[in-house]
Amino acid sequence: MKYMVMIAGNDEAWDRLSEGEQRASFERVRAWWDEHSAAGEIVEGYQLQPVSTATTVRQGPRGDVTVTDGPFIEAKETVGGYGILELPDLDAAIRLVSSWPGTYQTFEIRPVVER
Numbered sequence: 001m002k003y004m005v006m007i008a009g010n011d012e013a014w015d016r017l018s019e020g021e022q023r024a025s026f027e028r029v030r031a032w033w034d035e036h037s038a039a040g041e042i043v044e045g046y047q048l049q050p051v052s053t054a055t056t057v058r059q060g061p062r063g064d065v066t067v068t069d070g071p072f073i074e075a076k077e078t079v080g081g082y083g084i085l086e087l088p089d090l091d092a093a094i095r096l097v098s099s100w101p102g103t104y105q106t107f108e109i110r111p112v113v114e115r
Contacts (some may be wrong), residue, residue, distance in 0.1 A: 002112040014106040028101035045083030
């Protein structure tokens with residue numbers, strides 16, 4: 001079954017880490033990502049540009065569209081990337097995500113509707 005995992009982080013907490021701590025965390029995450037991609041558990045995924053680059057498009061009840069710069073909500077945690085996982089079940093997805101070697105992340109896992 002395919003699952004999408006949205007990877008959210010806290011920019012303020014990340015910024016409190018030293019440059020060396022950030023680099024070490026990123027290297028651990030890259031090794032983890034590469035290992036699970038090679039095993040076929042991660043189908044694809046991308047890191048996103050900073051939340052300051054976001055554009056929000058809202059469609060109103062009459063089809064009217066409003067476009068604004070920035071994210072649609074103010075929050076300490078913002079989505080910084082995503083992955084598409086191919087695993088047998090939700091328990092396997094939870095185990096995989098729970099082994100993430102980074103710091104200050106929150107994950108949301110959702111089954112993908114395959115058509």
